[in-house]
Amino acid sequence: MKRLVSILALALITLTIQAQILTPVKWKVKLEDSASPEKEIVFTATSDRGWHLYDMDLPEGGPVSTSFTFETLKGAELIGKPVSSVKPTTVYDELFAMNLRWYPGTVSFTQKIKVTDPAKFKVEGQIEFMACNDETCLPPDHVDFSFDKKNIQMDASAANINPTTDKDDVTALQPDTEKVVQEAEELTTPDLTDKTPSPAKISNALTDDAALWTPVISELKGYGDSTVSAADTSWLFIFFAGFLGGLIALLTPCVWPMIPMTVSFFLKRTKDRKKAIRDAITYGISIIVIYLIMGLLITGIFGASALNDLSTNAIFNIIFFLLLVVFAISFFGAFEMVLPASWTNKLDNKADSTTGILSIFFMSFTLVLVSFSCTGPIIGTLLVQAASMGTAVGPAIGMFGFALALSIPFSFFAIFPNMLQSMPKSGGWLNSVKVVLGFLELALALKFLSVADLAYGWRLLDREVFIVLWIIIFFLLGSYLLGKIKFSHDSDVKYVSVPRLFMAIISFSFAVYMIPGLWGAPLKAISAFAPPLYTQDFNLYDNEVHAAFDDYESGMAYAKKVNKPVMIDFSGYGCVNCRKMEASVWTDPKVKQLLEKDYVLITLFVDDKTKLPAPIEIEEHGKVRKLKTYGDKWSYLQRSKFGANAQPFYVLLNNEGMPLGPSYAFDEDVAKYIQFLQNGLKQYKEKQNK
Helix, strand or coil, rough: CCCHHHHHHHHHHHHHHHCCCCCCCCHHHHHHHCCCCEEEEEEEEEEECCEEEECCCCCCCCCCCCCCEEEEECCEEEEEEHHHHHHEEEEEEECCCEEEEEECCEEEEEEEEEEHHHHHHHEEEEEEEEECCCCCCCCEEEEEEEEEHHHHHCHHHHCCCCCCCCEEEEECCCCCCCCCCCCCCCCCCCCCCCCCCHHHHHHCCCCCHHHHCCCCCCHHHCCCCCCCCCHHHHHHHHHHHHHHHHHHHHHHCCCCCCHHHHHHHHHHHHCCHHHHHHHHHHHHHHHHHHHHHHHHHHHHCHHHHHHHHHHCCHHHHHHHHHHHHHHHHHHCCCCCCCCCCCHHHHHHHHHCCCCCCHHHHHHHHHHHHHHHHHHHHHHHHHHHHHHCCCCCCHHHHHHHHHHHHHHHHHHHHHHHHHHHHHHCEEEEEEEHHHHHHHHHHHHHHHHHHHHHHHCCCCCCCHHHHHHHHHHHHHHHHHHHHHHCCCCCCCCCCCCCCCCHHHHHHHHHHHHHHHHHHHHCCHHHHHHHCCCCCHHHCCCCCCCCCCCCCCCCHHHHHHHHHHHEEEEEEECCCHHHHHHHHHHHHHHHHHHHHHHHHHHHEEEEECCCCCCEEEEEEEECCCCCEEEHHHHHHHHHHHHHHHHHCCEEEEEECCCCCCCCCEEECCCHHHHHHHHHHHHHHHHHHHHHHH
């Protein structure tokens, strides 16, 4: 019950957070004072777990680089450029066709200056930065800083940092009550969810229709959230993947014959049937405990944050690929993965020399070691998948599911011993199970190679190459099931059994299903494994969707004229996940049809640097600020009207500016996105008919 409450609480917290303004990067700025005229200004950024800050001087056409602008420099001069304290992570990004550099965690940038006139010393400037994680990007943000002559006459702890010196800069968005008297004051963006401006205070220069800018945050909250907690989804997926792996492990030649032998041992060792059942259940529980401890050890050794990084680390994905290929070769019969016999003998002796629960525990540990040659590759695959999901407790959850499935038969047949007679006898079919698993492991290995290929930009495993390899693998699997391919440890197949025939049909059908993907068909069934559509060199399916409008008011006016609902797409030129959604979700024929025929699509770029015809004054947090670019304007619209600042961000509106359902963030589930659009369309039609 406590676990259920914890999961529900986590889901509730997640849903609450998703509706708030995100502030994942916190800045500290200080002037390192010394007796020497040369001094250092240290800018320290700390990103929340999973977020990263882009490096300085990225190539044009990519995300917004971190930059330090010195607007006022009196009585001092700069020495060189800012220098980072750590080396950035470099990853090739296929969408931008360039190497992107970023900093996870904490990084400091040091700018050296020389004081030339202490009496006139004054330094004012601005930090511009952009933060992203694996799911979303935030619009470029700004933080102001300033120092004057007092800072070089006093101890460094009295350094002045003014986060809001430029009252006309809307993008700084600093707290009103912050006191600028600390050496290293944190500069962050406040939670604006409940601090939206009143429509009456919106400048006439902002819009001719103030109703379109009326905040609808409470209405969106009333609809709830369209997304499911990623953590909960990952946990369930890993658990069921582990449970399925445990069921498959039961069918291997290392485990299946052990079931009747172990159950018979417990039934014969005592005349008390209740005690025999109790011992068998204890045996099953011991198996669960052993595997669960193994999962917890994996997390403890690597650490939660390290496991989270594995999902995107190219080197680890290459290691995972090679590991799964080795497992596949083992299942094909080239060699067996066996633990040292001395380990098994020691545990066997321990089981013989002890009594009670401890004896049963050592017996279950012996089973774990003896069956490793069959279960090892399955466990390895499971742990690799759990680590790549980025969930800290993933290995433990996966191992719990695996052990639960593995232990059930031992307890079940001890309670119902007569059922042992109906168990299929051991034979060559058990080796066939291992070979089938080998083919599946080989197919899964390509997924991890694909991640590394995308990261380094090798273009060795573009989508069509990946699909060709999968077609060949599943065609060979079907041929094996029909007895056309034989490995060294396989028995002769005199005839094809009905189960093998049906499995062969499924394998061949799946191979044929993937063939249209060579010409760009979406192939929804494998979209989670295959490289994205934008890596396809030859694509006959031109399903790109382009927004009809890039201006909010113009798009809303057109929607009112044609009597259609609106989808607003808050995007960014430097938003990687925005491009992913456009490439993998919008290209779906059903999504394309809904966006082009049933909705008026408006895309607003929050990092658009195009200057407005004239700055627009707005009131936010009791201060008058100026919107200088179209990006400022659309970013303010997203914050003030919808209470969000992350991209991609999709919201459905009627042509009066009122929401038709919950918002939608980064989630490449095409079926869920279609449901999101259809629900909004249904709401629009129902309100029209009233």
